[in-house]
Amino acid sequence: MTKNEMRIAILGAKQKLGLSWDALAGVTGLSAEFTCSVCLGMNSMQEAPANALCSALDLPSQVATALQACPMKEWDKTVPTDPLIYRFYEITGVYGETIKEIIHEKFGDGIMSAIDFTLKIDKEENPKGDRVVVTLNGKFLPYKSW
Amino acid sequence: MTKNEMRIAILGAKQKLGLSWDALAGVTGLSAEFTCSVCLGMNSMQEAPANALCSALDLPSQVATALQACPMKEWDKTVPTDPLIYRFYEITGVYGETIKEIIHEKFGDGIMSAIDFTLKIDKEENPKGDRVVVTLNGKFLPYKSW
Amino acid sequence: MTKNEMRIAILGAKQKLGLSWDALAGVTGLSAEFTCSVCLGMNSMQEAPANALCSALDLPSQVATALQACPMKEWDKTVPTDPLIYRFYEITGVYGETIKEIIHEKFGDGIMSAIDFTLKIDKEENPKGDRVVVTLNGKFLPYKSW
Amino acid sequence: MTKNEMRIAILGAKQKLGLSWDALAGVTGLSAEFTCSVCLGMNSMQEAPANALCSALDLPSQVATALQACPMKEWDKTVPTDPLIYRFYEITGVYGETIKEIIHEKFGDGIMSAIDFTLKIDKEENPKGDRVVVTLNGKFLPYKSW
Amino acid sequence: MTKNEMRIAILGAKQKLGLSWDALAGVTGLSAEFTCSVCLGMNSMQEAPANALCSALDLPSQVATALQACPMKEWDKTVPTDPLIYRFYEITGVYGETIKEIIHEKFGDGIMSAIDFTLKIDKEENPKGDRVVVTLNGKFLPYKSW
Amino acid sequence: MTKNEMRIAILGAKQKLGLSWDALAGVTGLSAEFTCSVCLGMNSMQEAPANALCSALDLPSQVATALQACPMKEWDKTVPTDPLIYRFYEITGVYGETIKEIIHEKFGDGIMSAIDFTLKIDKEENPKGDRVVVTLNGKFLPYKSW
Amino acid sequence: MTKNEMRIAILGAKQKLGLSWDALAGVTGLSAEFTCSVCLGMNSMQEAPANALCSALDLPSQVATALQACPMKEWDKTVPTDPLIYRFYEITGVYGETIKEIIHEKFGDGIMSAIDFTLKIDKEENPKGDRVVVTLNGKFLPYKSW
Amino acid sequence: MTKNEMRIAILGAKQKLGLSWDALAGVTGLSAEFTCSVCLGMNSMQEAPANALCSALDLPSQVATALQACPMKEWDKTVPTDPLIYRFYEITGVYGETIKEIIHEKFGDGIMSAIDFTLKIDKEENPKGDRVVVTLNGKFLPYKSW
Amino acid sequence: MTKNEMRIAILGAKQKLGLSWDALAGVTGLSAEFTCSVCLGMNSMQEAPANALCSALDLPSQVATALQACPMKEWDKTVPTDPLIYRFYEITGVYGETIKEIIHEKFGDGIMSAIDFTLKIDKEENPKGDRVVVTLNGKFLPYKSW
Amino acid sequence: MTKNEMRIAILGAKQKLGLSWDALAGVTGLSAEFTCSVCLGMNSMQEAPANALCSALDLPSQVATALQACPMKEWDKTVPTDPLIYRFYEITGVYGETIKEIIHEKFGDGIMSAIDFTLKIDKEENPKGDRVVVTLNGKFLPYKSW
Structure with a gap:
């Protein structure tokens, strides 16, 4: 089963059962964001949450295998x-160079990891219109000299 | 004076005077992130902070004019x-579709504005290696139907 | 049902029944332009117009579900x-920079929203040749400073 | 004098004299949008408005020559x-295919001219936020068969 | 029936019956060039020639419908x-700028229409090697000022 | 002298002297189209017309040398x-495949040369709007088999 | 039968029968290089060699028809x-400009034809390692002036 | 001195002195093709031919240094x-896959080197039009398995 | 059987049997890296290891044939x-120019072959986090002059 | 001083003094590879080695400042x-997917860092032709789940 077949199976089951990403996060014990990224085929998860997800969505074991593949x-x-x-x-x-300037000022020469990394999306209620708050959190990796 | 000439003048003066973006933020009364993005030529600021910035950096009034231009x-x-x-x-x-899924689940059909928007970069100290925390905060804009 | 399958189903039924976008707009209670854009898969509509459209086109309920998806x-x-x-x-x-100049002159630094936005296409009769009149109407969004 | 040198000269003089595109439109007897597009180097104008513009901006005759060049x-x-x-x-x-559908429904097979064409930008005041109204008006050109 | 299915049907029937574009032009009452461009899916034709073409090629009426679609x-x-x-x-x-120079010299600022346009291909016999003569004929469209 | 310096010199002198491409064609004894393409740097000409052109435009001999370079x-x-x-x-x-079909039907497998080639631009007066007539004339080159 | 279906059929039969391009060249009376290029769908051949090739490969007549198509x-x-x-x-x-310099020096302004053209690949035995010798032979086409 | 400055100096001197690539090949003791490619900046040569070339073209020693740089x-x-x-x-x-087929048939899996490689351009006189003969000669490099 | 079908067959069998690339390297007598690259369709192998691999994976002989194809x-x-x-x-x-500088300093003008080439991937255990060590080993090929 | 001006100054001084990257590595106390990458503008170094390098190359202190900039x-x-x-x-x-397969087999889901990373280039003497050995050594970074 390819990652794409897995994705179609999961999105179809999720829609049929009317489950939200938040509900599936409750099943995997992981965040909604990470759970969603694995289901879309952009990350992998361990055997236990993969099996739990398949049970909740009533999907066969090949889906669980595909969820664990790199x-x-x-x-x-x-x-x-x-x-x-x-x-x-x-x-x-627009802000790429600004981010670069500020990170170098605060941390020195290096980058923010996109691997040792988490992402969180929150809703901030606001009478002028609710706001989306996205929090990116990545380990700072200094350049090694040798 | 073009935005690029303005940028070179500001970066040169900032380095000569040894000022940080944090220090310049204290001068403009705006955040370091926004102040930096204006100096790099990616945003505009009002007359008062533009003049204050030019005084602090000992730069001529054309720089202040350029800082206010769209x-x-x-x-x-x-x-x-x-x-x-x-x-x-x-x-x-990697996470574009995940972000789309989660925002639609929490807010419905629409987008996060990149205009009515703020950006903040923090340092999170951590014994396993400090972490960069980037917070994006944008107004949710629902699609209008007509 | 994917958006593409939905689109093929709607365009086929519309041609078979000989219905115009104007007629379908009468069914949805929305404009012909917006109704068309939803049917082509570029917008979503609420449940009521989606159901009305499916009735008029004699299409199954999965099409209505697909019309509501983001x-x-x-x-x-x-x-x-x-x-x-x-x-x-x-x-x-050709006119991008002209539009930018005139909007900045009339409104200040910011953009015209493409989300809080409507589009209208009219026929202007003219003895030298009829003319197409396209009216774009979008909310002005000023850049936030912070 | 190249179109680019002409453009720089005009934008510089316009800023120095604090003139708006609306004011320059009063000088040329053309719209602000068309006047602006000629000054940016994307259209040409006749000798009379070109000379009037140069007088108003106190610019030499080469600028008027450049304004008339294709x-x-x-x-x-x-x-x-x-x-x-x-x-x-x-x-x-997003709306390209919608525009195509609606124009073909109203006019038959053909296109909207971008040459026999006008563009107008208006400000629509609105308590929830002012709106930009852009009106595109182009002659319908039916495809010739032969 | 999509334009592509129409195209495959026509090219197949044309090859099976051994008909030339010239012969099909005799059927439609249009030029070989235009008839060919419609059959390849790049133009549309009226009902009468579409029906005539389908009869000559022994093809069903959906092909005639597809030939009329924009x-x-x-x-x-x-x-x-x-x-x-x-x-x-x-x-x-190689010759784009040359064409631009000569058209502007002969006609002023504007373009040659590719819509109000015809194309003809002739064979010029020549003892040193026959020559292809392609004649492009398009209406001159002057830029409108407003 | 590079081809680009040559081009700038010729276009400047041509404008100053108010000479048309037609007039320069009279000087070189070649067509206006070919003369123009050489002056723009896209072809070369022989020594005699190059010298005649330089005399007419009052330009130095390096220009004539540059006109002869490949x-x-x-x-x-x-x-x-x-x-x-x-x-x-x-x-x-739009018409590439049509041209291919018609040339193959009239000539067999091969191409129209863009090297053994001429280009002519004429003005066809027409009460509904003058028309541009572009005639491309190239030798047919059959594919060699070996 | 499309050129691609023809190609798959030929390559399959060639592998099954264990025939080399050299052997097939013996069948068509053409070179191995040209025969191969026709079978891959990049050239056409006459009826006689096309039929001979199909007999040798035990393929149906549609393949011979496809081999003759432009x-x-x-x-x-x-x-x-x-x-x-x-x-x-x-x-x-790496050598494009060198080739251009040398051809212009030896032949004047013009190009090497890729249509009136042959290609030959030989094996040159060499104790330090065999060498591939590719010979490109094309007619020189001088630019026409007019 | 950069390779580009070297190139301009050599091409200028070569034109002034009216020397051909063939003549310069006589000076370096290398082929015209290789000598030309070094002068254009696409290869390097040893000290002796570099000095000989500079003497013949009456150029300073920096040119010889630049000719030797990688x-x-x-x-x-x-x-x-x-x-x-x-x-x-x-x-x-057009012939890439053909070349691949023939080389694999004659040599097995591997490539023709573009490094251990020579290139020769000859003029083949022919009453129907002279022909350009380009001979590429490169060492066959078999893929290593390990 | 195409290389892609071969690849799918091998990856499927490998997963079903739970075999590692290391284990398959034991079967072919080649390295895991080379064995893997052949199975993914990026290299070819000889008949003996191809047959051994097919036996170990319980795959039909067409797979072995495909493994041997260029x-x-x-x-x-x-x-x-x-x-x-x-x-x-x-x-x-980031390091391309550095690699070029160092190779030219150590070897002179030429390149590292990517054909006469091996690749090895090792795991270096390290208490601060294990490290990946990739060793590229290619023959130096000096540019030939001629 | 920009990184590019720094680079030109260093390469010029290095050539004039006839120093190798190996010699400069002796000055900085870092490897030749890293030293070279900093001088080319692709990395930064600390104050001490930057000053040492400038002394050895007889360059002013702005170069040392530029060497330290991110x-x-x-x-x-x-x-x-x-x-x-x-x-x-x-x-x-060619080997990207192979590298991915082998790293995942040896380490699990994650990547090799290009930041916590070293690069080494060695010459391996070999009677059949010397070999270039490039060793890439990067920390394995497992994907974080959250």
Whole structure:
């Protein structure tokens, strides 16, 4: 079973059962964000949460096997077209150098890891319009000299 | 004076005077992140902080004028090469669909604004290695139907 | 049912029944432009108009479900080839900076929203040749400083 | 004098004299939008408005000559990066097929001209936030068969 | 029936019956060039010639319907690879500015329409090697000022 | 002297003296189209017309030398942006396969040469709007088999 | 039968029968290089060799028809990835200008035809390692002036 | 002195002195093709021929130093535009797979080296039009298995 | 059987039987790295190891035939997206010129072969986190002059 | 002083003084590879080695300051053209998936760091031709789940 077949199976079962990512996070014991990224084929999870997820969604064991496989992470376009995703691309373009300046000022020469990394999305209620709060948290990795 | 000439003048003065973005934020009364993005030519600021910045950096009034101009925001490459900036591009690629799923689940059909938007970078001390915490906060904009 | 399957089903039924977008707009209570964009898979609509549309087109309930889903908006080419669509791309290229100058002069630093946005297409009769009138109407979003 | 030198000269004089595009439109007897597009190097104008513009801006006759030359219209990137301009590119992507459907329904097979064409930008005051109204008006050109 | 299915049906029937584009032009009452472009999916024709073509090729009525639909004109590569087609792309590259200079000298600022347009291909016999003569004929469209 | 310096010198002198391409064609004894293409740096000419052209434009002998050099033919963008030139690119896209079909039907397998080739631009007066007539004339080159 | 179906049929039969391109060249009376290029779908051949080839490979007559059709020559990537093919692309990049200089010195302004053209590949035995010798032979085409 | 400055100096001196690549090959004791490629900045030569070349062209010793430096080989476009060079790119596209088939048949799995490689250009006189003969000669390199 | 079908068959059998690349290397008598690259379709192997591999994986003889065929090496994207593979692309970008400088200093003008080449991946245990050690070993190929 | 000015100054001084990267490594106390990468502008070094390097090369203190600045790492082309560098790009393409398979087999899901990373280039003498040995050594970073 490929990651893509796995993804279609999970999204179909999730819609049929009317389960949210939050509910599935309760099943895996992981966050909704990470659980979702594994189901979309962009991360892998351990055997226990994979099995729990398959039980909750009433899916066969090949899905659990596919959830544990190391994914080949691919995306189709260097410039994303979907407006929601594009805005994040735009933020990287507009603020990329700003982020670089501030991180170097606070930490020195190095980068924020995208591997030892977590992502959280919250809803901030606001009378002028609710706000999306995305928190990226990654380990600082200093460049090694040798 | 173009935005690029403004940028070179500011970065040169900042280095000569040994001032940090945090110190300049104290001068403008704005955050270090926003102050930095204006100095790099990716945003504009009002007259008062622009003048204050020029005084602190001992720069002529054309710089203050340039700081107030609406910028043409441009970046050079659809796939950034600098490793620090690339990791943010990669996060958009790996987690773009996850972010879309979770925002739609929490808010419905719409996007997070990149205009009514703030960005904050913090240092989280950690014995296993300090962590970079980037907080993106944007207004949710629902799609209008008509 | 994917958005693409939904689209094929709707376009087929619409052609078979000989219904226009204007007629379908009468069914949904929305404009022809918005109704069309949802049917092509580029927007979502509420349950009531989705059900009404499916009744009018004699289509099953999965189509109504697909009409309500948040779409992944994608288009295939950065430079469109179809001459009708290309002309709009060309207008963005030729007049993009003009639009930017005039909006900044009238509104200050910010953008026109493409989300809180409506689009209307009218026919202006003219003895020298009828004219197409396209009206874009979007909320002005000022850049936030912080 | 190249179109680019002309553009720099005009934008510099306009800023020094504090003149708006609306004021310059009063000088040329043309719209602010068209006047601006000629000054940016994307259109040409006749001798009389070119001379009037140069007088108002206190610029030499080479500028008037350059304003009358047929421009080589060029833009740098197939996907624009500036957020204000990008939104118009996005509208073409999201609504391009919708526009095509509706124009074909109202007019038959053909296109909207981008040459026999006008563009108008208005401010619509609104208590929930002012709105930008862009009106594109182009002659319908039916495909010739032969 | 999609334009592509229509195209495959027509090319198959044409080959089986051994008919030339010239012969099909006799059937439609249009030129071979235009008839061919409609059959390849790049233009539309009226009901009468569409029906005549389907009779001549012994094809069902869906083909006639597809011949009348407004096509989405698409081509796959910005730089064509087929040597015959590439040479026309090369001519645009090598002589594009020359064509622009001469048209502006003869007509003023404007363009040659590719919509109100005809194309003719003739064989010029020549003892040193026959020659291909391609005649492009398009309406001159002057830029409108407003 | 590079081809680009040559080009700038010629276009400057041509404008100063108010000479048309037609007038320069009278000087070189070649067509206006070919003369123009050499002056823009896309072809070379023999010594006699090169010298005649330099005399007429009152330019030094290095220009004549540069006119005789074999050019490196380069153009900047695979998809041209200028609307006049783009329309010719579009014609190649829309009608490329049609041209291929018709040439193969009339001549067999091979191509139209873009080297043993001439180009002519005429004005066809027409009460509904004058028309541009572009005639491409190239030797047919059959593919060699071996 | 498309060129691609023809190609798959031929390569399959060739492998099953264990025939080399040299052996097939003996059948067609053409070179191995040209015979191979036709079978891969990049050239066409006359009826007699096409029929001979089909007999030798025990393939039906549609294959012979497809071998005679004028091909649409397409290749997938502007920069080839296969190392053997890439080296030829690299040679064009590294030696392209050298080839241009030497041909212009020996022949004047013009090009080497890729249509009136033959290609031969030989094995040169050498104790330090055998060598591949590729001979390209094309007619010189001088640029026409007019 | 950069390779580009070296190149300009050599081409200028060569033109001034009216020397051919053949003549310069006589000076270096190398082929015209290799000598030319070094002068264009795409290869390096030893000290003795570099000095001999500088003497013959009356150029200073920095040129000889630059001729000996290992070049960074760069070319500007993946698809070359100059017609002479493009034809070689086209040959790679049309015949790339043919070359691969024939080399594998004659030599097994491996490639033709573009490093242990020579290139020769000859003129073949022919009453129907002279022909360019390009001979590529590279060592066969079998893939190593390990 | 295509290389892709071969690859799917092998990866499926390998997963079903729970065999590692190390175990398969024991079967072929080759390294795990080379064995893996052949199975993924990027190299070929001799008859004996191909047959041994098919026996161990219980696969039919067509797989062994496909393992021996010369592959067309293709990869999909010039900038890889998978983070593991991207880091190697990044290393080429960041250190490419450094590698060039050091190799030229140690060896003179030439390149490291990617054909007469081996690759080895080792695990270096380390209390601060294990390390990946990749050893690339390629023959130095000096540029030939001629 | 920009990184590029720094680079030119260092390469010029290094050539004038005839110093090797090995000799400069002796001065900085770092490896030749890392020292070289800093001098080319792709890494930063501490104050002490920066000062030592400037003394050895007889360069002013601005160079030492520039050596310590965090670089914006940029490279010009996604597909490198220089043959030496291209071979490393090719290795990533041919062996990228192999490397991924083997690392996942040995380490689990994660990547090799390109930040906590060292690079070493050695010469392996060999009677059949010396070999280049490149050793990449990076920390394994497991994906975090959360």
